[in-house]
Amino acid sequence: MTTIYDVAERAGVSTATVSRVFNGTKVSTAKAEAVRAAAAALGFVPNGNARRLRMGSSQIIAVLIPDIENSFFTALTRGVTDIARAAGYSVMLGNTDENPQLEAELVAAAIGDVAGIIVAPTSDEADYSLPVSRGVPVVAIDRDAPQSQVDVVVADNVAGAEDATERLFDLGFVRVACISGPTHVMTADLRVEGWKKAWLKRLGTLPPDELCIRVPYTMDGGDSATEELSKLSQPPDAIFAANNRLAVGAVRHLVTVGKDLTEFGVVSLGELPLTLYIPRGLVVTHLPARELGTRAAEMLLERIRGYSGPPRREVVATVVTHDQHAFAMTP
C-alpha cells in the first residue's frame, strides 16, 4: 500500500508537504508538481481511515430506512445522497426491516463510523440519546422520535391525507372510507386524522368508525381491508388509501371483483413507482419523499458543522398541485 511516506520520498519532500498538496494548503508550484507526479506514478490514494482518525471526523452519513425496496424510501435516500455528495459526504445504507432491535444495532454500529445519522424511526420508543451523547447528530425522518431530543423532518401527513380525501369528495363520492397503516404508527395515525378532517369539513360530520380499517402498510393489507369494507351494511363508495401499497392492494381487490374505478373511487397518498400506468379513476397525490431526504440531509450537515440549537421539527408540505403524471387505461 502506497503511503504519503512513499510519495514524499519519491518527490523529495516531507510528508507534511504531501499532505498539504492533497488538502489544498499553499505549496510552491514546483514541489506540488513533484508530489503530484510521484503520487500518480505510485498510484497513491489517501487512506481514509488514517485521515479520519487524525481529523476526528468521518465524512460519512448513515441512512437507516425500513426497506430499500420501498420506492418511498429510495426516493428519500436519493435526496440524501444528492445533498451528501455535494457536501463531500458518502452515504452508508442500512435496512432496519421495521425491526426496533435491528435499528438499535445499526445505530450503535454507526456511531463509531459516521459523522451523522438519518433514520426513519421504527418505533415510538426509539432512543437516540447514545449517538447524540457521543457527538453524532441524528435526524429522524418521516416519523417522529418523541423519546429523543433530535431534529425531525416529516411530511405534512394530516394535510396530505385531508387533501387526498377531498379529491374524492370533489369527484362526487359521498361515503369515503379510509385504509391506513397500523395504530400507533405515527404516519398512519395522522393520515386517519386528515381523513376525518376532510369529512368534517365537507360533510359537517365525523365519519363512522367502521369506515376506517387499520392494516399493515402492504398490498395484501389494502386488498383485505377493501374486502372488509365491501361487506359493511353501508359500504363506502370510495377509499382513501394512506400509502401507495395500500392503494394498489385496494385496486387489486376492486378489479378482481369487477368494480369499475370510475364508479368506485380510490385515492393514493404517495406516488406509484415507475409511474406505471394508472387505471382511470385512481387518483394519486404527491408525498414529498425526496424533499424529506434533502431537508434531513441539510439539517444533519448543519449539526455536523457545529450548529447546536434546540431540536427542530420541520414539516414538509404535501403539495397537491397536480397528480402524478399518469395515463389512464380504459376500464
Place this chain on the structure above:
Amino acid sequence: MTTIYDVAERAGVSTATVSRVFNGTKVSTAKAEAVRAAAAALGFVPNGNARRLRMGSSQIIAVLIPDIENSFFTALTRGVTDIARAAGYSVMLGNTDENPQLEAELVAAAIGDVAGIIVAPTSDEADYSLPVSRGVPVVAIDRDAPQSQVDVVVADNVAGAEDATERLFDLGFVRVACISGPTHVMTADLRVEGWKKAWLKRLGTLPPDELCIRVPYTMDGGDSATEELSKLSQPPDAIFAANNRLAVGAVRHLVTVGKDLTEFGVVSLGELPLTLYIPRGLVVTHLPARELGTRAAEMLLERIRGYSGPPRREVVATVVTHDQHAFAMTP
C-alpha cells in the same frame, strides 16, 4: 470522546484487556464484567476509524449503481446488504447516474474507505485496475467489465430474452418486435440476441432489422419505439421489451392509441415494481436482481478474505418458471 484508555482506567485494567473484551478474546469473567460496566457507565463506543486503521481493513462494501430509484438496482442492493450484514459488513451506497466519470470518481473515493467494491459498470471502458492494484477487490455486476480483470456476475440475458420472446410465440403471435436499450450497452445487445434466437428457433428465420428498435432504457423510450414500430408497413403484432421501463412505455403507448393487450402482445423482461396490477395480456418474466446482488456479495467477500484465483464470470440463470404474481385488469 470516551476511549479505551478511559474505560481501562475506570475498570482498573489495561487497554489491551479492554480491547480483548470487545473482540471476544479470552478474559477472566471478573475483569470482563468490570470492563463492561465501565464501558456502559462511560457510554463507550469503539472508534471505527482507529480500529480500521490499525487492522488495515474496513468492513465496508461500496455498492455503485446507476440509480437507486430503479427497482432492479434496489433489489440487487438488497441482495448485497443482506449478505454483507450477515458477514458483519456495512454497505456504502453511490449513484453513478450512468455517468462514467462520476463512476470513476466514486470508485477512486471508495478505495481509501472500503474493503471491496460492487459496481454496475456504466461503460464498456470502465477500468478498475486502480482499486484492484490497491488491493481493493471489485466485482462487476449486471454488466461486463471487459477492460478489467475482475469478477463479474451477470444475468443470463440471452436466455432470458429468448424465453420471454418465446412466450409471445406461444401465445400465438407471429411477428414479434424487439425494443431494447442503447447499442453497445451490453445487456441491451444480449437481449436483442436472445430475441433473434427465439425467431430463429420458432420461425426458422432471423427477424427483419426494422423490427428492432434501440432506445434509452426508459418509459419514454418504450413509448416512442412502440409508436415507431406501429408505423411500419408491416407492423408487429407483439413486442418483446428488454426491460420493465420499456415495457411500461410500450403499454402506455398502446393503451393511449386504444390497442387491446390481448390482441397485441407485450412481454417485459424483468418484473414491475410494487407488483402493480398488470393488464391482461402483459406478460412479465423474471430477472434475478436480488440473486445477482447476493452472488456478487459472496464473491466479493471471498476476494476480501484473500481468494486470489483468476477472474470469474458467473451467469445467473433467468428462471422463467412462472410469471410475476399479478392480477389482470379487464381491458
Place this chain on the structure above:
DNA sequence: TTGAAAGCGCTAACAT
C-alpha cells in the same frame, strides 16, 4: 514555504 515530530484510538506482538 517547508520539515520534524507528536499523536488520533486502537490492536497485536511480545513479555510477564
Place this chain on the structure above:
DNA sequence: ATGTTAGCGCTTTCAA
C-alpha cells in the same frame, strides 16, 4: 490471563 508498547497513515502544530 494480563500488561506494555509499537505502530497503522495521516494532519497539524511548532520551528526554521
